[in-house]
Amino acid sequence: MTIYVSNLAFQAGDEDLRNLFIAYGKVASAKVVTDTETNKSRGFGLVEMPNDSEGEQAIKKLNGATVEGRSISVTIARPRERTTFRRRNNSW
16 A cells, blocks of 8 residues: 655654554655755655455554644545646747
8 A cells, every 4th residue: 555645744764664564564665755856855655555354443543643843734645647748839
């Protein structure tokens, strides 16, 4: 199960994210998403938990929890939507 976590503190790293979820079961991976140009956190991340029931329990317990002064949102991750870009007036 892939879990989406938003409203993370910008100083939070991968290990901080992993530590939030490890109390609820096995964590296969935890990644805070960073900006490609600045390498700074974008304030959200993804956690992969192989056991769905453990993942559901983590979502139930952590959604709305205050972490580093911020109320985080924890949900099941949805597939990323493809976006298309259109040129205006045939120019970039």
